[in-house]
Amino acid sequence: MYEDWAEQFRVLGDATRLRILMLLGIRDACVCELAAVLPVSQPAVSQHLRRLKQAGLVVEYRQKSWMFYRLRPDLPEHVRRWLADMPVDPGDAAWLRTHHAEAACGLASASDPVRPTN
Template structure:
């Protein structure tokens, strides 16, 4: 992956935020839908782009799909540097729990 393609991919605010969330913990697709208030197909398109480049991995548990950051990706050190410079995304996950809208997929 060229650095230009990588930076262009993370130049999208939604994808950058997804990476920030996945830096904290694995997330179910349904949680991302709730956090972003976007349709499942829209979230899936963003995830597909991240998966196609190997930045995100998926794990299926029954009918649920969990996403995680690929910490073995060749650009992981750059991702960490970029994510260190954006607001921490833990608050979005915490807000789901506080509102009682965190979805239990297990």
């Protein structure tokens, strides 16, 4: 009866996944950006993102060769509140600010990323 709820909590029960969620709370990011910031390998990032996606916490969209991830727009209110209460790592925020997606991923700054409709 509580297994689905427990699974939701387990998804949030990893520091790396929480950090990914907070990073995506600053702005959308592609896998290579996350892998550059986080102290784990790219496959590890991919695996975390897969789990977050399966849990319905993030969505993905392709931008040229890059898979961008973003927080799901209609996150459950519980999750929104939790994330709002957690502090953003200043270093993470600075990194995402100084390394714009255009530069980091070679996107032309003129073209705004095409976001999924939902």
